[in-house]
Amino acid sequence: MSLPDSDRELVTAELGRDPTPTEAALFENLWSEHCAYRSSRPLLSAFSSEGEQVVVGPGDDAAVVRLPDNDGTSDSETYVTMGIESHNHPSYVDPYDGAATGVGGIVRDTLSMGAYPIALADSLYFGGFDREHTRYLLDGVVEGIADYGNAIGVPTVGGSVEFHDDYEGNPLVNVACVGLLDEERLVTAEAQEAGNKLVLVGNATGRDGLGGASFASEDLAEDAETEDRPAVQVGDPYSEKLLIEANEDLIDAGLIQSARDLGAAGLGGASSELVAKGGFGARIELDRVHQREPNMNPLEIVLAESQERMCYEVRAEDVDAVAEIAERYDLGCSVIGEVTEGNYVCTFSGETVVDVPPEFLADGAPMNDLDAVEPTQPEPDRPDVDVESAFEAVVSAPNTASKRWVYRQYDHEVGARTALLPGDDAAVLAVREAGTGLAISAGAVPAWTDCAPYDGARAVALENATNLAAKGATPLAAVDCLNGGNPEKPDVYGGFKAIVDGLADMCRDLSVPVVGGNVSLYNDSVEGPIPPTPTLAMVGAKDGYDAPPAAFDGEGTVLLVGEGSDALGGSELLAQVGGSDRFPTLPEDAGNVVATLADVADADSTLAVHDVSSGGLAVALAEMVTAEAGADVAVDDAVALFEETPGRAVVETTDPAAVAAAFDGVAPVTTLGEATADGTLSLSVDGTNLAVDAETIASLRDVLAAELD
Structure with a gap:
């Protein structure tokens, strides 16, 4: 690790002296791209993060959003926390531990707000599925998360799983977490009062994860899997479970004034950011930190990213009570220092090794002024398409195939809140405290943003909102994980800037505040940069917990709601058969389309709803077929079957006139045909007739399980 010369000059000027080795390492990590957002922060003002439902917006460990109280019986307001983070580089070097500790970190962000974690959603991006290395990474990442x-x-x-050749040298692991709390339990990462103690609770500090923040802020080297392994943290989920329960007791007892989990830059990052946010300083005795390895030096103690640790601000009179709860859960507990009115100071063996202004350390990194080249879309060059072979290729493509192999490894029902299971457009959780169904959707489509970064990012936001609406939920708020390559390359930075603007513009059109997030740049390797990837995790609320399924019922009329576009850009069809095209045109009044779809989905006459996205109508219809129910439908041509304009959904209803009336003046409604009870998709496309039964569709879509089991 080394502090760049330009930063060293700024630090030296501010301190009036050369930084100590520990100070230099602290500045290098806290001023890294990963922590300071030096290349992205100037762009993030594009997002709107305000709304009546927003309690805590960007800048804390997690955002906090107010839920509607649909049963009217709650004595206090019910809140949910939302957070998302990336663990991309670690998951390439060590897929199991990299992904596992990504889960642990985002869960602790939830704890630090006083919330209990109730759900995870993971969005995973890998290289071509046909590559052995991709399957190795996929297997390790999924196992680590599970x-x-x-x-x-x-x-x-x-969540989601996507495959694209440009992730071969740098996969992405983005994990979102939702937590639950009421207004009395809310704490933040803002120090409250000088004289309060700083208490470290959780696992002992070791040497794992050293320099993790700076490691995440540079391109992956060719030998990263061996040379960078020490920068990867090692998780202990059983200690994390104890920490979750101990945190509940600490919050219940009112013992915590503020909190921050130890993630990037370890103790130095958590403690300095906590006191700086409150306008305070700190004095920390590093010798007091409970350690699991002998002879650790101050730099190692300050920067180690050992997992399952929390930093709490505690009143002096409450320290013994905190220690008692930690002991009850067999967790380590150290009173390491106190909040002060002065500098951020760390001592070791009686010597001062850090003495710096806290705000300068936490927020003083200069922003980068980078050149950007505006991306362009490809010229149209559509291939001739044989509908039958194209249908088989698209439905069986790894991107559109069933992800059952992935989510069957996860326990998705623990906690008894999961009302709608994985495999549908969105999950739905029962928040009984407020009589509210909480719908969750997360992901991005790299083929879209690779083709057209701005419009592709707009489409990602609309797609996630449509997923929620298809289950009858109204979008409430979102968090994003903005992934890009090396921002020092003008074309890469231009694409990254475009996804920020596109995501921000569509979320604003949808009236969905973006309340927090994460930025991960330098996702670049000898294989080249990743596609600009704007993962979005969005939640929505509905009255009650019931939602229409995505599968056909077999008794209604099959409609397509929403307007398509005569364009195949970013589609799975072009990925399978070749060619190029411009990206589809998105609806002008997306917010009204989504709101109307949510109302229609909740109607008693609605039997099934499924959004149209990757693979277009071909995949949407195939996914709706079961052994008991199918459909007899017709579409105009191959473009109509395979284009992927988001904001559309297939609706099976017993009252098509009511659906048409609801969308009158909002979006077109097209009658595709009728649902059937024969378990077959009978499809007519411009004179070509296909009949594919449920068993055949299932075999086509089970490609991941067929190759990985």
Whole structure:
């Protein structure tokens, strides 16, 4: 690790002296791209993060959003927390531990707000599925998420899995967490009062994860899997489970004034950011930190990213009570220092090793002024399409195939809140405290943003909102994980800037505040940069917990709601058969489309709803077929069958006139045909007739399980 010369000059000027080795390492990590957002922060003002439902917006460990009280019986307001983070580089070097500790970190962000974690959603991006290395990474990442999430008792209820050749040298692992609390339990990461003690609770500090923040802020080297392994943390989910329960007791007892989990930059990052946010300083005695390895030096103690640790601000008179709860759960507990009115100071063996202004350390990193080249869309070059072979290729493509192999490894029902299971458009959780169904959707489509970063990002936001609406939920708020390559390359930075603007513009059109998030840049390797990838995790609320299924019932009329576009850009069809095209045109009044779809989905006459996205109508219809129910439908041509304009849904209803009336003046409604009870998709496309039964569709869509089991 080394502090860049330009930063060293700024630090030296501010301190009036050369920084100590520990100070230099602290500045290097806290001023890294991963922590300071030096290349992205100037762009993030594009997002709107305000709304009546927003309690805590960007800048804390997690955002807090107010839920509607649909049963009117709650004595206090019910809140949910939302957070998302990336663990991309660690998951390439060590897929199991990298992914597992990504889960642990986002769960602790939830704890630090006083919330209990109730759901996880993971969005995973890998290279071509036909590559052995991709399957190795996929297997390790899924196992890491499953083992950690299952062990701590937090259900993984949703997410996405995408394959694209440009992730071969740098996969992405983005994990979102939702927590639950009421207004009395809310704490923040803002120090409250000088004289309060700083208490470290959780696992002992070791040497794992050293320099993790700076490691995440540089391109992956060719030898990263061996040389960078020490920068990867090692998780212990059983300690995390104890920490979750201890945190509940600490919050219940009113013992916590503020909190921050130890993630990037370890103790130095958590403690300095906590006091700086409150306008205070700190004095920390590093010798007091409970350690699991002998002879650790101050730099190691300050920067180690050992897992399952929390930093709490505690009143002096409450320290013994905190220690008692920690002991009850067999967790380590150290009173490491106190909040002060002065500098951020760390001592070791009686010597001062850090003495810096806290705000300068936490927020003083200069922003980068980078060149950007505006991306362009490809020229149209559509291939000739044989509908029958194209249908088979698209439905069986790894991106559109069933992800059952992934989510069957997750415990998605622990906690008894999961009302709608994985495999549908969105998960639905029962928040009985407010009589509210909480719908969750998360993901991005890299083929869209690779083709057209701005419009593709707009489409990602609309797609997630449509997923919620298809289950009858109204979008409430979102958090994002903005992933890009090396921002020092003008074309890469131009694409990244475009996804920020696109996501922000569509979320604003949908009236969905973006209340928090994460930025991960330098996702670049010898294989080249990743596609700009704007993962979005969005939640929505509905009255009650029931939702229409995505599968056909077999008794209604099949409608397509929403307007398509005569464009195949970013589609799975082009990925399978070749060619290029411009990205589809998105609806002008997306917010009204989504709101109307949510109302229609909740109607008694609605039997099934499924959104149209990757793979277009071909995949949407195939996914709705079961052994008991199918459909007899017709579409105009191959473009109509395979184009992927978001904001559309297939609706099976017993009252098509009511659906048409609801969408009158909002979006077109097209009658595709009728649902059937024969378990077959009978499809007419411009004179070509296909009949595919449920068993054949299932075999086409089970490609992941067929290759990985």
